Amino acid sequence: MKAENLRIVFRSTVYENRPRRSEEFAEIAREIRRDIIKMLVLAGSGHSGGPLGTADIHAVLFFGGYMRYRPKDPWWPGRDRYVLSAGHLCPVLYATLARAGFFPVEELRTLRKYGSRLQGHPGRDMGLPGLETSTASLGQGISIAVGMALSDKWLDKSDRRVFALTGDGELQEGSVWEAAMAAAHYKLDNLCWIVDNNDCQIDGRVPNVMSIYPIDKKFEAFGFAVMQCDGHDYEELSTCLEQFLENHRRAIGKPTVIIARTKMGRGVSFMEDDYRWHGKPPTPEQALKALQELEDPYITVVEPAEV
Amino acid sequence: MPEFQLLGQKPTRQGFGEGLVVLGERYDNVVVLGGDITESVMTSFFRDRFPDRFFSIGVAEQNATTIAVGLALSGKIPFFASYGAFCAFRNADQLRISVCYNNVNVKIGGGHAGVSVGPDGATHQALEEIAVIRTLPNMTLVVPCDYMETKKATIAIGEIWGPSYIRFGRANVPWFTTEDTPFRLGRAEIFRDGSDVALIACGAMVWQALLAADMLAKRGISACVINNHTIKPMDVETIITAACRCGAVVTAEEHQIYAGMGSAVAEVLAKNYPVPIEFVGVRDTFGGSGDPDELMEKFGLTWKSIYAAALVAIERRDKGSTGVRRPTEVPRFTPADGYAA
Numbered sequence: 059m060k061a062e063n064l065r066i067v068f069r070s071t072v073y074e075n076r077p078r079r080s081e082e083f084a085e086i087a088r089e090i091r092r093d094i095i096k097m098l099v100l101a102g103s104g105h106s107g108g109p110l111g112t113a114d115i116h117a118v119l120f121f122g123g124y125m126r127y128r129p130k131d132p133w134w135p136g137r138d139r140y141v142l143s144a145g146h147l148c149p150v151l152y153a154t155l156a157r158a159g160f161f162p163v164e165e166l167r168t169l170r171k172y173g174s175r176l177q178g179h180p181g182r183d184m185g186l187p188g189l190e191t192s193t194a195s196l197g198q199g200i201s202i203a204v205g206m207a208l209s210d211k212w213l214d215k216s217d218r219r220v221f222a223l224t225g226d227g228e229l230q231e232g233s234v235w236e237a238a239m240a241a242a243h244y245k246l247d248n249l250c251w252i253v254d255n256n257d258c259q260i261d262g263r264v265p266n267v268m269s270i271y272p273i274d275k276k277f278e279a280f281g282f283a284v285m286q287c288d289g290h291d292y293e294e295l296s297t298c299l300e301q302f303l304e305n306h307r308r309a310i311g312k313p314t315v316i317i318a319r320t321k322m323g324r325g326v327s328f329m330e331d332d333y334r335w336h337g338k339p340p341t342p343e344q345a346l347k348a349l350q351e352l353e354d355p356y357i358t359v360v361e362p363a364e365v
Numbered sequence: 366m367p368e369f370q371l372l373g374q375k376p377t378r379q380g381f382g383e384g385l386v387v388l389g390e391r392y393d394n395v396v397v398l399g400g401d402i403t404e405s406v407m408t409s410f411f412r413d414r415f416p417d418r419f420f421s422i423g424v425a426e427q428n429a430t431t432i433a434v435g436l437a438l439s440g441k442i443p444f445f446a447s448y449g450a451f452c453a454f455r456n457a458d459q460l461r462i463s464v465c466y467n468n469v470n471v472k473i474g475g476g477h478a479g480v481s482v483g484p485d486g487a488t489h490q491a492l493e494e495i496a497v498i499r500t501l502p503n504m505t506l507v508v509p510c511d512y513m514e515t516k517k518a519t520i521a522i523g524e525i526w527g528p529s530y531i532r533f534g535r536a537n538v539p540w541f542t543t544e545d546t547p548f549r550l551g552r553a554e555i556f557r558d559g560s561d562v563a564l565i566a567c568g569a570m571v572w573q574a575l576l577a578a579d580m581l582a583k584r585g586i587s588a589c590v591i592n593n594h595t596i597k598p599m600d601v602e603t604i605i606t607a608a609c610r611c612g613a614v615v616t617a618e619e620h621q622i623y624a625g626m627g628s629a630v631a632e633v634l635a636k637n638y639p640v641p642i643e644f645v646g647v648r649d650t651f652g653g654s655g656d657p658d659e660l661m662e663k664f665g666l667t668w669k670s671i672y673a674a675a676l677v678a679i680e681r682r683d684k685g686s687t688g689v690r691r692p693t694e695v696p697r698f699t700p701a702d703g704y705a706a
């Protein structure tokens with residue numbers, strides 16, 4: 059079977075950014091996961107595990123009323139900024155931005171295609187609305203986020219906030235800890251650093267490749283306000299984000315880190331918690347199965363004649 | 366044609382430090398990041414004058430470069446300065462992706478360039494940054510010739526938009542340009558007119574090229590001296606015109622001869638107007654400890670090397686239309702042999 063043999067329809071639903079109940083987050087996250095599977099099977103390459111594993115985090119962060127942004131005015135100067143330091147997770151970011159209304163959902167079909175604004179790893183040169191910076195060489199995005207937070211807090215004296223997400227394998231990059239040091243040194247209480255702690259990376263389980271544990275104690279030692287949560291539990295994620303906003307309001311003088319325990323490939327039974335899904339897309343057969351599991355209302359196999 | 370006289374000896378890093386203060390006065394969004402060698406690269410002038418716009422990042426060049434990216438994405442004009450040995454290599458990945466691919470307004474000041482760093486030795490003598498930096502798309506690279514030009518060039522890169530790198534040195538070097546000497550980013554300046562050989566130089570080697578031209582004149586050879594300070598984007602027109610007129614070229618830089626300014630000139634001429642080119646620079650070797658002047662002499666980075674190279678280039682030109690040499694005629698490089706007279 060080829061990708062053309064699948065009937066792939068992107069619903070045009072766009073979601074508002076406001077306080078929500080868990081069931082609503084679950085529906086949005088499922089929509090994002092369906093988008094990810096469709097984008098990847100159409101692209102024929104890309105990362106499956108991390109994007110699926112962070113769909114819940116993105117759903118709560120972007121659609122729970124925690125981040126300030128205006129999809130129709132993407133470079134609004136008062137916006138909060140989001141940096142996806144783990145740039146290879148970009149399918150989840152693209153799906154999230156499209157579902158927030160930054161650009162047409164149909165554009166998700168173009169992932170990794172020549173000339174697309176949805177580059178294989180985020181590239182700012184293509185001018186995608188809502189994409190704050192190019193990232194992908196691991197460890198760099200978090201330092202960029204520190205620079206943004208430094209500018210907001212100490213130069214512009216604004217109340218803007220910066221959110222950033224790194225992987226857990228990414229914490230093996232030394233410059234990540236340079237960023238942590240600087241964030242604490244400059245008391246960046248406007249910085250919310252989320253660690254996608256799925257315990258997986260390309261070569262295997264994190265402790266087997268190079269242990270980064272204990273993550274919480276490391277960040278504590280660096281001077282962070284540390285929170286841990288189940289990265290698939292909407293209430294826990296919401297509580298952490300609320301606590302960060304409270305930390306910022308109270309100007310606690312410390313950056314916040316949320317260590318979110320996640321499962322790579324979450325939501326698709328045969329991908330869940332398997333590091334081998336770090337960097338590959340589903341085959342059309344696997345995409346069909348995944349979309350059925352994710353209750354996609356449209357997915358069917360079309361006969362070659364109809365193609 | 367400007368006439369030059371020696372005004373004194375000053376380090377180019379001082380021009381950088383003073384240029385930053387001028388920028389700070391003109392624009393309140395100019396910000397400087399320190400890498401623990403603030404006095405040494407003279408960003409201390411800015412720090413003392415505008416303490417609220419100076420951020421110490423410590424010994425962390427990768428982080429400083431990417432923090433600068435975050436500042437640039439917030440509408441600031443960040444300068445990060447360190448030694449070229451560290452702020453063009455340790456952070457090369459950050460420069461490639463976060464600065465240049467991202468195409469943001471980050472400015473890097475690379476100090477302690479060349480062997481004239483002196484006693485600190487090879488580890489601190491950056492001789493390869495031109496090669497690294499000039500391959501990066503979107504980057505502007507400038508190597509000014511003296512204190513005054515470094516000041517002008519610092520202000521100039523602050524006033525253009527886009528990733529930029531300025532290379533300067535530690536030691537006292539001849540100061541010979543004035544406020545009135547023409548300088549425009551992206552335009553090579555003809556510092557002396559001539560028709561027999563074109564001496565194309567950057568950095569401290571420009572003064573040496575002027576000295577070499579004086580000596581060549583005594584032999585009745587008319588040398589044109591070009592201050593090729595902007596290595597990227599290069600002033601192709603001036604280079605080609607000089608090659609057409611003279612038919613023989615010498616390049617001179619305080620940098621490896623591989624992939625430096627001379628190589629960039631060779632790329633231009635090979636495609637547009639091939640003429641014999643001789644390259645003066647460091648010959649595929651590391652530097653070492655010593656007195657700056659002594660090292661410049663040892664590594665063949667003086668007027669004498671340029672003078673000798675000019676005679677070779679002219680001879681090659683006169684042998685044939687392109688002066689192509691048979692492989693057996695091509696001298697083999699041995700470390701630090703130079704063209705010392």
Ligand SMILES: [Mg+2]
Nearest residue numbers: 225226227258
């Ligand atoms: Mg991981």
